[in-house]
Amino acid sequence: MARRKSSRNSSETSLFAKTDALDHAGNVEYVAISSETRRRYLNYALSVISSRALPDVRDGLKPVQRRILYVMYKSPLSLRADSKTRKCAKICGDTTGSFHPHGDTAVYDALVRLAQNFSLRYPLVIGQGNFGSIMGLRPAASRYTEAKLSALSEQLMNELRYSTVDMRPTYDAADEEPAVLPARYPALLVNGSSGIAVGMATSIPPHNLNEVTKACVQLIQNPDATVAQLMKYIKGPDFPLGGRIVTERKDVRAAYETGKGSFKTRGEWRHDKEGKKELKNRLVIYSVPYSVSTGPLLSEIGDLIEARKIPQLVNVNDETNEENGLRIVLDIKPGTDPEAVMAFLFKHTNLEQNFSYNATSLVPDDRGSLVPRVLSLKEMLQHFLDFRFDTVRRRLEFQLEQLRKRIHILEGFAIIFDGLDLALKIIRASSGKKDAAEKLMKKFPLDEVQTDAILELQLYKISQLEIDNIREELADKRAQAAEIEKLLKSKTQMWKLVRTELEEVAAEFGDKRRSDFGSADEIAEYDPSAYIVKENTNLVVTTDGWVKRVNSLQSVSKTRVRDGDSVLDVLPGSTLDNAVFFSSDGVAFTVPLDQLPVSSGYGEPLAKHAKLRDGAKVVSAITTDPRFVEAVDDDSSEWGPLLLVGTRNGQVLTIPFHGFRLPSTKSGRKYCRLRAGDEVVYCQLVTEAETVFFASANARVLHFSLSDVPMLTAAGKGVRGIKLDPDDRLLGVVQLTRPSDCLRAINSNGKEMVFGQQKYQVTSRGGRGVLTSKRGSFESIVRPEIQLVDWSEMEEG
Known part of the structure; x- marks a missing residue:
């Protein structure tokens, strides 16, 4: 990184020169923080992917699982299936101390899961004590529990003694650990795996051992087999506690072919x-x-x-x-x-869950490195079979090498036994082991290894009976070596051996399938109305937009509301019906009554059930109960009840209420399209009214006929109801049905003023109206008194 040039005095120059020299002497290197952060994050990501979160396709294990099993298998613990259990604290301590330099909590959690018969289809650890339960109870601490390997987990490690896999140094180079376990069955599919890495994850469900083995045998016999053909044997996942898989067959096949999908399971x-x-x-x-x-x-x-x-x-x-x-x-x-x-x-x-299927696992590449890949069902099985073939080959080669070493020594015994008297004479006459070895190699066709074995031979071995046993052993070892050599030369015979060993494991540990299959159509379709308790109720709606249900209400004034709030309306209805809320921004929200809270308190804000825009408020609310609001059929030629809408700027429209009866989404439905700066101030059903009063804040009143207002079949801007001055606004609307109906307004002096129909005759829509007061204005329009329904007198609907 370049340094900036600057003018410094002599003392500053000397100081910076010393600092530069110290930096150079201490190997301090200046780098860009962006590139260094990128490099270190990449190292972290690769470490998580390859060393922690993802399983190896060959043995199906993540590093922590592999290390736990290896610690339990190897000496000094040797916790085999037929041995006694040991404290889990000891197992975790040995694992973290020698092989897995991470927290003991993470190691113990992994050990516990290996022992849970509800987590693994075939548990790899036998636990003694509290290892958790299907109820969700946590396991006891590691100092209270004990464990040992299951017989099936030994099938993952029994061939370690044959040098079948590569060993690598541990994190502190004090010991060695296997890079992968020589698994004798496809553990990745059998027990599944899950993990979250950086930018990728894996989620593989467990499968039935018998089914997976049959699929492996099929792939050995027919390497070109497709996923569909393999699915004749592997029907789908087989979960530890059963469950019913209701994913369609084509979706299961797509998941197995692509390596990604989901399985829907039900109890x-x-x-x-x-x-x-x-x-x-x-x-x-x-x-x-x-x-x-x-x-x-x-x-x-x-x-x-x-x-x-x-x-x-x-x-x-x-x-x-x-x-x-x-x-x-x-x-x-x-x-x-x-x-x-x-x-x-x-x-x-x-009781119904979607199990996400993501067959991402680590696969060895051509250079021997592990890389993450999303695998199909066939690829997973093929990678395991290729690994198994290589493991069997390495095991046979190891056994052949040991046989050849033993044959070589036995051949030396046979040579020396043919001249035993001479050999004994040479040994007696020698001055020591080294001298005897040299003289024997000169007299007989022996090498150092054979000579050393002869000199270590116990005296009783030179009896005639023992000599015959050694010759029989030599013949037997030669026959075994010849058989192995023959196997190694034939790929067909090698694959036959792999198949036989797979079938042996399945015969010993396999069991019946636990998860059944069904169809998504086999369960009755969910009908929400079938689960609602039908009862009459009252919905209280407040001016601030709070809602609650009360079964009985004697008086509006007695219901609880928040300070500064008041009751806007009380809607009667059945819990099988809905309530429609009309907001000032021209949006209607239809909510089922049974979803609104029953409360003797304040209730809850409508915003929990509807997405009200900022600044919008509830103008009115209407029930859809057909006992109170007439309902019409969808195929009827009639529009049914109409909504009368008035806006702040004096616009008016009517629109059918029928389109708002069914429940809406939280975003609601438009019932009025507003110009900028406008808002709805009135929205109510037109009952039997023929004329209306429009009253403005500047005390103007316009009386016109509803027949002058066109009906819209969809949300629109409407027409002009009253012509307002720039500083005026529509304050309220009153529908006039009976001759006694009138407009009641509170003026700026706080007095109530009454305006009847006789004095203010019907005029045309769109006029300025009559100025009722030159000095005062209207503060508010008096709402009609809320009428409560007496449910005891109503017949049940």
Whole structure:
């Protein structure tokens, strides 16, 4: 990095010269922070990808899992399946101290998961103590639990003694560890894996060992087999606790072909039975989707019952035990449709889950480095088979080398036994082991290795019986070596051996499939209205936009509202109907009444159910209950009730209410298009009115006929209702039905003024109206008194 030139005095120059010299002497290098940050972040990302988060396609393990298993397998722990368990604290300590330089909590969490039969399809560790539960309970601390390897996990490491895989130095170079374990079965698919790296992740579900083995055998026999052909054997994931996979077959195939997709799984259920009798009022959930804990699930269902979201469901109990397995009992009301209950639970709880499938794993490239790749089902199996073939070859080569060493020594024994008397004479006459070795090699065709073995031979071995045993061993070893040499020369025979060993593992450890298959159409479609308790209610709407439901309301003044707020309206209706809220920015929001809170307090803001724009407020609210607002059929030629809308700038329009009856999204529906600076001040249903009063803030009143207002079939700007001065605005609208109907306004002096229909005759729409006061103005228009419905006198709808 270039330095700036600057003028310095002699003392400054001397000081900077010394600093530069120190920097140079201390090897301080100036670099751009951007490039250094980029380099270090890349190193971090590569470390996470290759050394922590992603599994190896060959043994299906992440580094921490591989190191835990290796520590348990090797001496001095040697925690084999037939040995005693040891404290997990000891296992974690040895792992972090010698092989995995990370936190012991992360190591213990990985060890616990390897022992959980609800996390792994085939657990690799046998745990003793509290290793957590399907209910979501945490495991005990490592000082309280013990563990050892399962018999299946030994199949991942039994061939280490044959030098089948490369060893590499540990992080401190004090020991060696295997770069990969010589797995005898495709562990990546069998137990699955999950992890999050930098910019990538993996999520592979577990599969059935028998199915995966059959697919491997098929791929050995037919290397050109497609994913579709392999799926004749691998039907799909096989989760530890079962579950029902309802993803369509074509979607499963697409996921296996591309390496990415998802599997939708549901819990399984049945009618409870007592002996042979079916109990109609009890349902039993006996499996849940993968990774779902029953504790939170029970809480979810309990909350739904408490909130009366599913009235058909009475109670939920957890009757899970070791004898009966997973068992969640649902008590339902008599006559309830079980399919409807389950459809609701699948929709609103974790009884239905999408398991994300992402087959990203580490694959060795041509240079031996590991690179992340998204693999298809065939590629995963092929990578494992290629690795398995190479592992078997290395094992055979190791065994052949050991056989040849032993044969070489046995051949030396055979040579010396043919001249045993002479050999003994030479040994007696020698001055020591070195002298005897030299004399024997001169007299007999022996090398140093053979001579050393002869001199180490115990005296009883030179008996006739032992000599015959050695010759038999030599013949046997030569036959074994010849058999291995023959195997190594034939790829066909090698693949046959790989196949046989795979089938042996499957025969010993394989079991039946636990996850069933179904269709997404097999469950009744979720119908929200079927789960709503039908009852009459009152919806209280305040001026500030707060809403609440109350079942009974004796007086508007007695309901609780926030300080400074007031009741705008009280809507009667059934919980099966909706409420339409009209905002000042010309947007209507239709919300089901059952979704609004029942409260004796303030309720909650409408903004939780609708996206109100900044500054917008609720102008009015209308129920869709057909007992109060007439409803028309969609195919009817009639428009039904109309909405009368008035805006601040004096515009007016009518629009059919029918288009707002059905629930809307949170964004709502437009009912009026406003010009800049304008807003809606009035929106109500037209009942039997024929004329209206438009009143402005400057005390002008215009009386005109509703027949002059054109009806719009969609949201629009409307027409001019009253012509206003630049400093004036529309304050309110009053519909006039009976001769006694009048306009009541509060003037600037706080007095109420009344304007009847006789004095202010009907004129044309769009005029300026009559100036009612030259000195004062209108502050507000008095709203009609809110009329409450007496539900006790109404017939149930």
